Amino acid sequence: MPVGNKKLPEEKVFKDPVHRYIHISDELIWDLVGTKEFQRLRRVRQLGTTFLTFHGAEHTRFNHSLGVYEIMRRIIEVFEGRPHWNGNEGLLCLSAALLHDIGHGPFSHSFEKVFNTDHEEWTRHIILGDTEVNTVLRRMGEDFPQQVADVIEKTHPNKLIVSMISSQIDADRMDYLQRDAFYTGVSYGHFDMERILRVMRPTEDQVVIKATGMHAVEDYIMSRYQMYWQVYFHPVTRSAEVILTKILQRVKDLKNEEYPFKYPPHHFESFFRGAITLEDYLDLDESVAMYYFLMWQKEEDAILQDLCRRFMNRRLFKYVEFDQHFMMNEWLRLQQLFADLGVDPAYYLVVDSSSDLPYDFYRPGEEEDRVPIHLLMPDRRLRELSRESDVVEAISGKKRTDHKLYYPSEVLEEPGQEDTKQQIKDILHLKLGKVER
DSSP states (O other): OOOSOOEEEEEEEEEETTTEEEEEEEHHHHHHHTSHHHHGGGGSBTTGGGGGTSTTOOOBHHHHHHHHHHHHHHHHHHHTTSTTOOGGGHHHHHHHHHHTTTTOOTTHHHHHHHHTOOHHHHHHHHHHSSSHHHHHHGGGOTTHHHHHHHHHHTOOSOHHHHHHHSSSSOHHHHHHHHHHHHHHTOSTTOOOHHHHHHHEEEOSSSEEEEGGGHHHHHHHHHHHHHHIIIIITOHHHHHHHHHHHHHHHHHHHHHHTTOOOSSOOGGGHHHHHTOOOHHHHHHOOHHHHHHHHHHHTTOSOHHHHHHHHHHHHTOOOEEEEOOTHHHHHTHHHHHHHHHHTTOOHHHHOEEEEEEEOSOOOOOTTOOOOOOOOEEEOTTSOEEEHHHHOHHHHHHTTOOEEEEEEEEOGGGGTSSSOHHHHHHHHHIIIIISOOOBO
């Protein structure tokens, strides 16, 4: 096995719509990109079901991972020769940046919810297991894969390196905000990344920002806030995720009932058993999952057939907003009313909640990985961002949460059982508020 890393005879360049160019000069990085585990990320969308809301959101984890690598490469260029930066750690940073999302599965978060998997755990398995990725990484030494995994898991002793890829302002977030904004076509996620990169400085424990760059960081924080509520938590995307989750749940339930599938879910077998092998995990991507959703439209089971048709043809659930008092006062009654209509509330009446904390500061005694952003002042002191920025201070530590109830609105428009349907409408309209369309 070759040992160490060499520079490529000629730099490789990826044309990128967000960063213009992605530059690779290290043989190690180039070979990691060529592994089958990394190439699989071309078949896993970055934003899951968001393509059903923003039709341009077809970009993949492959795109994003290359983008995070490129930002990390630029950060390292800024850090070269500065105190607290060890140039020998560069390849570790670049490898961790490139591989940080390699464990994501199809429609990642919905999939994890049903099958109780964790993409971070699978990232570790891929880096440390019998894979092409592991073989390439071991050229740098037998302990190098473990170091890469530790950086991604935030357990590496070098906190500076960890903060470069996982903190409140890091290479990962700076790429996905810009990339997701570009592909969804929204204006919220744009900020002056070039300015932020120029004012980043290494310290012993974390990346800090020169005080002169505070306004660029304010812009970044607000971009993140807007992207979460306008894109990532968009109610239509959440409706698609609800249906996707219920498809997987229905298949799991039918499997337990020994239902005779016309199109057996072979690629899901080990997931049902809770004995997933690395090979099984890597064999399942979104192209495979979509094939099953397509074919399950022809199943005899009416619920699975309907849910798959809804997902494939974008016939999504409608929603209403509600408060927590509803759960105690009306939830059981509403479930029974839907059941009276012949609609199984277990699959067709779904509560979904979203919450985000756009920026947090240090809270003594809390076990939290939200290391605050520090500004490097002219006198070399460090000041926590919200103590200097009125904009950030206004949203610091403020967690926003909303709750929505998703349901199939068309069943209320069909003729028959008018009294039951009117009771449902009264609850949805009067108790919960205006129905969203």
